[in-house]
Amino acid sequence: MTATSADLLEAYDDQLRQEAEVTSAREWHRHGPLVRAITGRGGFVTYRDLAGLEGSALDALIADTVAWFRDETDVSMFEWKTRGHDAPADLPERLEAHGLVADPVETVMIGAAERLDVAVDLPAGLVVRRAGDGGDLLADVSAAARMQESVFGKSGGPDPAELAEQLVESPELSELWLAEDEHGTVVSAGRLEMVPGTEFGGLWGGSTLAQWRGKGIYRALVAARARSALRLGGVYLHSDCTDMSRPILERSGLVAVTTTTPYNWARS
The missing domain is CATH 3.40.630.30 (Gcn5-related N-acetyltransferase (GNAT))
Known part of the structure; x- marks a missing residue:
């Protein structure tokens, strides 16, 4: 049976997020729902989902992550990789409020x-x-x-x-x-x-x-x-x-x- 787009998205979320995205990292650790990594090019943040965090709790998680990369590492930059189907819907605005800047949107394709x-x-x-x-x-x-x-x-x-x-x-x-x-x-x-x-x-x-x-x-x-x-x-x-x-x-x-x-x- 041919996989539907929903099947493909489920496989993507289950297999390609969190640890799968940091296999080549120098080091990584879990912090709440996040996986935070140091790569050859800087820092990287990924997750399967944000465990229902929103509002002030999500702001605190973002602020803590910025502070960790700023104060506990020597990286010059880090990337927080978002997906269009992630919740909450106001995550982009909250990231921008903490000084993060968006790159152009890309489409995730699977076949x-x-x-x-x-x-x-x-x-x-x-x-x-x-x-x-x-x-x-x-x-x-x-x-x-x-x-x-x-x-x-x-x-x-x-x-x-x-x-x-x-x-x-x-x-x-x-x-x-x-x-x-x-x-x-x-x-x-x-x-x-x-x-x-x-x-x-x-x-x-x-x-x-x-x-x-x-x-x-x-x-x-x-x-x-x-x-x-x-x-x-x-x-x-x-x-x-x-x-x-x-x-x-x-x-x-x-x-x-x-x-x-x-x-x-x-x-x-």
């Missing part, structure tokens, strides 16, 4: 990996492959990073050397997939990150050069990662996507189940 493993016709000369297969791994990762930086106008992804090391150390968890033209130029790329202890793999860092969009290349990368996720034991794929990526992922078979908005605190 069954077996339904995403499909054949996609590609332009002549295009090749889709896993980074390091038939090429130098660090060179592949670096070429993908340069392409993504040209798309986004900044370097927002993992450091190429650190990502290459991660791909070597944990091939059962992390992969980078590339699409190259006939000259060996990377025109599209995206990562697959399997989530330990869950049925999920994540689609991250997807981007395609503007002149190559609309040709099925990114859908082919989704299909390749779905195929690999199945090989690694995954059942579902998920992605936090922008409005630009959402139509592509919907055509690939992923379903929107909720939204997510990071709220960020930074030292002044």
